[in-house]
Amino acid sequence: MTLDIGGNDLLLLQQSCATPSNFTTCVGNALPAVLQTYAANLTQILIDLRAQAGYTGNLVMVKLYSPSSDPTYIEAIEALNQVMAQAATPFGVKFADGFTACQVVSAPFNGDPCAAGLLVRLTSTTCDVDPDFVGQSVLAATVLLSLGGI
DSSP states (O other): OOOSSSSHHHHHHHTTTTSOHHHHHHHHHHHHHHHHHHHHHHHHHHIIIISSSSSOOOOOEOOOOOOSSSSHHHHHHHHHHHHHHHHHGGGOOOOHHHHHHHHHHHHGGTOOOTTOOOEESSSOOOOOEEEEEEHHHHHHHHHHHHHHHO
16 A cells, blocks of 8 residues: 655645745745644554554555755655654555655756656646656656565
């Protein structure tokens, strides 16, 4: 089973910081509370899966990728991925490193996952945050690697 959560938490943070004059400061101020809530919610989800539902099979958490080369986005996602690892490790979770994989593929394009062809294209120069077929394939490969399948 794979679990990929946390992206919407950061999208909500992005939306709440969209109007302030200093996006980076707004994110920096609000991110700790978002991460604390994320950790509590993720822990509860994993307790429910492992203890209450009795799921003992493989559980792979996919570390989030950055849909932007903006350092503020990258830092927020790295922080969320770090919280993910801290909260999920006690539950015997494996990790698929979608973050690093997408960074590597995006590197020849100045770190831009849209230019690298990893995201759903909206226009010739803009993309959605969701992965396209290539991005999905990169993420799927990281899941297989985490399970020792490649």
